[in-house]
Amino acid sequence: MPQTVKGVISRAKGAPVEVVDVVVPDPGPGEAVVKIETCGVCHTDLHYREGGINDDYPFLLGHEAAGYVEAVGEGVTDVAPGDFVILNWRAVCGQCRACAKGKPWYCFNTHNATQKMTLTDGTELTPALGIGAFIEKTLVASGQCTKVPEADAAAVGLLGCGVMAGFGAAVNTGGVTRGDSVAVIGCGGVGNAAIAGAQLAGATTIIAVDISDAKLEQAKAFGATHTVNSSDTDPVEAIRGLTGGNGADVVVEAVGRPETYEQAFYARDLAGTVVLVGVPTPDQQVTLPLIEIFGRGGALKSSWYGDCLPSRDFPMLVELYKQGRFDLDAFVSERIGLGDIEAAFEKMHRGEVLRSVVEL
Numbered sequence: 001m002p003q004t005v006k007g008v009i010s011r012a013k014g015a016p017v018e019v020v021d022v023v024v025p026d027p028g029p030g031e032a033v034v035k036i037e038t039c040g041v042c043h044t045d046l047h048y049r050e051g052g053i054n055d056d057y058p059f060l061l062g063h064e065a066a067g068y069v070e071a072v073g074e075g076v077t078d079v080a081p082g083d084f085v086i087l088n089w090r091a092v093c094g095q096c097r098a099c100a101k102g103k104p105w106y107c108f109n110t111h112n113a114t115q116k117m118t119l120t121d122g123t124e125l126t127p128a129l130g131i132g133a134f135i136e137k138t139l140v141a142s143g144q145c146t147k148v149p150e151a152d153a154a155a156v157g158l159l160g161c162g163v164m165a166g167f168g169a170a171v172n173t174g175g176v177t178r179g180d181s182v183a184v185i186g187c188g189g190v191g192n193a194a195i196a197g198a199q200l201a202g203a204t205t206i207i208a209v210d211i212s213d214a215k216l217e218q219a220k221a222f223g224a225t226h227t228v229n230s231s232d233t234d235p236v237e238a239i240r241g242l243t244g245g246n247g248a249d250v251v252v253e254a255v256g257r258p259e260t261y262e263q264a265f266y267a268r269d270l271a272g273t274v275v276l277v278g279v280p281t282p283d284q285q286v287t288l289p290l291i292e293i294f295g296r297g298g299a300l301k302s303s304w305y306g307d308c309l310p311s312r313d314f315p316m317l318v319e320l321y322k323q324g325r326f327d328l329d330a331f332v333s334e335r336i337g338l339g340d341i342e343a344a345f346e347k348m349h350r351g352e353v354l355r356s357v358v359e360l
Contacts (some may be wrong), residue, residue: 002026007135008341009125010059013051016342017061022125023118024137027073031113032142034085037153039133040064041344041356042161048128052281056126060117062134063089066157069145076142084150086160088310089129091143105172105309113139134341136360146310148318154335154357155328156318162355163331164313166193166254168306169277171201174250178202181243185235185264186254186278187215189331189354192222194252194277196326199223207242209235212351221330239267247272256280262288270296277303335359
């Protein structure tokens with residue numbers, strides 16, 4: 001039987017979010033119902049509310065979540081009721097040209113649940129990133145459930161988006177390895193995850209760049225060896241000065257703005273790598289001299305979800321967390337309820353938190 005549970009929706013552009021009754025259908029073929037334990041408040045949810053993704057209102061917000069599988073539909077074999085899972089928004093198909101090439105982290109045909117969750121009047125909801133996890137229970141494609149060892153859901157659930165995006169930008173996309181020099185521009189949750197990933201990968205020089213002294217101090221706790229406040233210091237010159245005048249081997253841009261991307265471009269060493277993981281708006285453009293792109297060599301990359309493969313990366317990172325080698329607890333700024341999400345958006349916008357996490 002379908003269930004009616006409490007969830008948080010965005011009904012119109014810019015309107016405050018609402019806690020409402022949501023009807024969750026029984027799982028159909030290839031689907032699963034997950035009882036949500038926790039869900040992080042991510043910038044992407046705010047983008048949905050503000051109409052920055054599309055205008056398919058009303059949205060069921062939330063996507064950075066962990067919980068327990070409650071029920072599965074016909075043909076589901078990868079997870080079972082009772083499994084502790086982290087939800088992911090890249091359920092690989094295994095059949096597209098990326099998957100066929102052995103690069104499933106680039107899957108071009110990811111899938112979501114076929115059925116729709118609705119309001120009690122039958123209005124269909126659009127779940128954020130195909131998940132919709134600011135809710136007591138949600139319906140997803142079974143491939144969006146990644147089974148992991150049990151751990152604090154508030155901490156490990158953050159692997160579902162922001163932390164994985166930052167860690168993967170450094171390690172998977174940037175290929176940071178032993179002895180590398182790394183600069184990270186933008187020290188929010190994603191940037192600090194890139195810093196933590198660079199440290200785990202063995203980078204010896206890790207430079208954090210931001211305009212907030214408080215964020216830079218926080219970045220040290222995640223592994224930054226040097227900090228640069230770009231509001232009063234030229235970050236390109238500072239990064240070069242900290243790397244023997246050369247520039248960093250890998251520069252991660254975690255802001256998503258043309259001016260910071262240009263800084264990242266000029267702050268890398270010859271044959272170095274720039275990784276864009278900050279999300280730009282559709283109207284933004286960047287102009288660079290073509291001779292500089294050619295003459296510097298190396299690579300200019302964008303990182304999709306940290307180029308992660310959830311089935312590979314989530315269990316590994318949870319194990320590192322349980323071993324005390326990857327401090328996911330440090331990303332959790334506060335634990336809140338479903339009714340506190342609008343206030344959490346304001347705190348996030350003001351840069352007061354790394355992550356507010358909804359506990360259900």
